[in-house]
Amino acid sequence: MKRRLTLADIADTAGVSVMTVSRVINDKPGVSDEVRQTILALVESMGYRPNQIARSLVTEQTTSVGLIVPDNTNPFFAQIARGVEDAAYALQYSVFLVNTVENPQREFDALDSLWQKDVDGLIWCSARVSHEVLEAQISRFPAVVLLNRELTEPPCNTITINVNDRHGARQAVAHFLAQGRRRIAYLNGPEHSVSAHRRLEGYRDAITEAGVPFDEGLVDCCLPDTDSGYDAALALLDRCPNVDAILAFNDLVAIGAMQACQALGRSVPQNVAVIGFDDIPLATIIKPQLTTLHVDLRHIGESAMRALLDKMEEAACPSAILIEPELVLRDSA
């Protein structure tokens, strides 16, 4: 690895000052066309690229952002990360990826590290952090996009992006009801999850508005994975054998529920209809293909990155974005 070329190297061989080269590199006026061409040719042939570190030190801009997710292995966050990175590439930004793995210490360390590296902005998916910590951390960064958190009074450097969970759950219940189903269960996600609360609200409202009495026995919580969904569905069907529809917190839970039904000899969707949430790739791989509330996660990621840039540039932009899930009918309901 040879020594990096600097502005001075180009300036020397071109016989001009560093400032002239700098102006050319940054496409700024004040350089004659002739000199400009000479320098551009030199930059090309010598393979010069600006040192972003040095540049950052003076401009206070790093052209990099932080993305904090619980686990990039979870297809939900993988899709979001992909969207963020796609948009970042288009905008000439780089993305630091950080997993918190539900570990507060690690999350804290990550924030510190990103701050020390002077990221221009932060895209933060954190369900667990308290409001106080959230606001304190937000104030350290130039701009922040919060995913799946609501803020009563959002700081002016912050944008929240949320899925319309209530409406999504209502759509699912409405679909079940239209099919004539009345014993509609809901396998919810973790209690502390904001999404879980909102989806439960949507479910309850839709049920009661339809005149179907709300039955607590039809609602249960589980971890948002297939195994937990399987176990929870097994217990549910044992407790309430006449269930004819299951709304699941997410697709993984839904798939577990479908497999539980099959294990108990209930066919899906004839005996029990199942609807998931998110529409991860797995939803179309599994048989029967899962009817689910599609959420365009890549698009959310892209929006997050673009909104972040807007905030960084202090452009006029909304402080909250609501994403509408869309019910896609496949085979399970």
Place this chain on the structure above:
Amino acid sequence: MKRRLTLADIADTAGVSVMTVSRVINDKPGVSDEVRQTILALVESMGYRPNQIARSLVTEQTTSVGLIVPDNTNPFFAQIARGVEDAAYALQYSVFLVNTVENPQREFDALDSLWQKDVDGLIWCSARVSHEVLEAQISRFPAVVLLNRELTEPPCNTITINVNDRHGARQAVAHFLAQGRRRIAYLNGPEHSVSAHRRLEGYRDAITEAGVPFDEGLVDCCLPDTDSGYDAALALLDRCPNVDAILAFNDLVAIGAMQACQALGRSVPQNVAVIGFDDIPLATIIKPQLTTLHVDLRHIGESAMRALLDKMEEAACPSAILIEPELVLRDSA
């Protein structure tokens, strides 16, 4: 967002020079215990954190690395990324995540961007880039870990990590043979893929060594996803109805193949046994659960990050690491 504190701020309020503070921050000798304690207390109470950008400019170390993958959404790379990030966290490094989406321009831009940001090292999963480009790019970085590429003469700043694809394929074939199966097909991945070549070799060698004639009609290529696997298996079973075992390039292809068998009324594993490769989470979600060659991708990611750090520190370390896949028997074979 208030102004960042600097060394000078601490130095001023402590009534010492910046160098003394710097020494304390970096745990260097040459500071009396008394002063040291005073400064540490001040750093704590004022909440000072070093500016990594300024630090990088002088130390030529950024404590960040680049991770280039085709698509972080692919569970294969998601697991690797997770392992890399886990190890990076433990080692106090940050990870720039980049997707190439099989786009040479984007890959080139990414390398440029990472170089400009002066990453200390690079973990690079690239199947498509030519040898010349590969070597040219490698020489630009302090240290590089290459995933799933073999180098005839690896540069001294480079480590390659490969899966023992040949041995993996042989294990699968051996298992089929032990079950008395003789019409063993192989649905391979993309032609240009290094892994695909190696797995095909392992398959062919194992077949012929067992005295079973190698039949080209039993081998086909497809894209490494479920749909392509489905289509390829459909065509295969139409062409060679007496196939009694299918080795797939990866788990997604294997799942597609299983579904094709089921669609044709062949039961898995009774009529046709199926073995996949990689052992992605989906392998245990699908029914029947997939027998597959387990590759510990998280571990590969962790190893990659640790090996990279070793190279960066010029520690003695191997220049090539071979990872052994392990056949895990589940329901499909």
Place this chain on the structure above:
DNA sequence: TTGTACGCGTTATCAT
């Protein structure tokens, strides 16, 4: 149009 001087926040070097 072009160049000079300075500063960004830190560490390295060499004094004291």
Place this chain on the structure above:
DNA sequence: ATGATAACGCGTACAA
């Protein structure tokens, strides 16, 4: 043990 000074590579401000 402590401090003054000079880098690191670049952009801003101002001068020529």
